[in-house]
Amino acid sequence: MTTTIVTIGGRMAAEGLAMLENAGVACISTEPYPGKAEVMALVEKHQPAALVVRLVELVDRDMMVASRNLRIVAKHGVGTNDIDVAAAKALGIPVIMATGANAHSVAEHTLGLILALTKDFRRQDGHIRNGLWDKKLYAGRELRGQKLGLVGFGLIGQILARMVAPIGMQVAAYDPFAPEEAFAGGVIRAMSLDVLLANSDVVSLHCPLTEGTRGLIGVREIALMKPTAFVVNTARGEVVDEPALTAALQAGRIAGAGLDSFAEEPPVESPLWQLPNVLLTPHVAGVTEDARRAVSIMTATNVIAFLRGEPLAQNLHARV
Known part of the structure; x- marks a missing residue:
């Protein structure tokens, strides 16, 4: 048979x-x-x-x-x-x-979101399409010298850390389960999530969804972040408290977000869709x-x- x-x-x-x-x-x-x-x-x-x-x-x-x-x-x-x-x-x-x-594809996608956010690509593209040519409106910045904080340091996080090293980013990672040998090439082991969030210019999520990580990034955690910081999520949508993230982005509490995954997929219409400081992709980082x-x-x-x-x-x- x-x-x-x-x-x-x-x-x-x-x-x-x-x-x-x-x-x-x-x-x-x-x-x-x-x-x-x-x-x-x-x-x-x-x-x-x-x-x-x-x-x-x-x-x-x-x-x-x-x-x-x-x-x-x-x-x-x-x-x-x-x-x-x-x-x-x-x-x-x-x-x-x-x-x-699919780890390399996810890492590349994450880097793409980081570059697009820090280089202000979405807003600049919109300006041009609307007939506006004004270089004073450019809000891009260099990644060189910026601090990348990785939440979860498995294979994807490790590949991403190697990708950004030649650019000159400083990388720290929080992962209580990662072995010491994973922290090579100048990657700093953050001893707490709070410290990582407070010190990072870009926070990138690479942890699995468990009961311990569900809603890991919420109101309190976002409040620890710099107002100039970006959040990038190519992990699972439920790791982030989406209403808390939306409120922070609307209020300018953080600078922006790049999201490839959502709490509900396919997602229902969300206030995130209307925000100019958010980049969205339909959970395609690894496909x-x-x-x-x-x-x-x-x-x-x-x-x-x-x-x-x-x-x-x-x-x-x-x-x-």
Whole structure:
């Protein structure tokens, strides 16, 4: 009998699909952000051995138990806040992630947001489009000598730190779980989040979403920041208290924000949309074609290995 997997939230890249199909695995997929009823119907019909999770609100216990053949849940990317990991653990179903496959793309996207904010690109583009040519309105500044504060110092944060070093930025990171050897190349280990926030010109978020990081950047934390500081979030939207951030941006309490993720996705209309000191992208930092290909290949490689009873080809932090 053919082994089947269901990808929830859109198709994998062609390279990953080809690997699965060559291994005799039939691949069924939903469109992005499917409703629960659609997922349940597909899982009940095809009884997959694996669920690959892309763009969906939540893969819950009901979806997992709907297939009596389910052996593994694989996140097509990193971060498992859209998977009920506790339910999977109770059912004895491992959850794996494609850790690191899209890290470089996310780091590049973060740097792009930082540059666009500090160089005042959005406002200057708007001035030109509105027929205004006035260099006195330019509010750009150099990154050289500016302090970049990283909240979370895993692979993405470490890549970003290496990227900004030649520019001349001073980098500090707060991450109580990062090993000492991660702090190389002049990166300073911040001993508290408060100190990092107070001293940084740009605060960039790279921590996972957990109960400990939900709402991590709120009213009190934003009040610690410099009025000239920028916040960049390419992690998870729920790490930031969005109403608190909106109020601070509206009041000019901080200089601006670059946001790639939101508390609700797809997001409802928000006051953030109207603010001239905010840059917005639709959670695409890690989905360049290069990253999507790498994530799909890593995910396919490890789903195949797991279903064959072989060791995973990458260290993906498998959870049971």
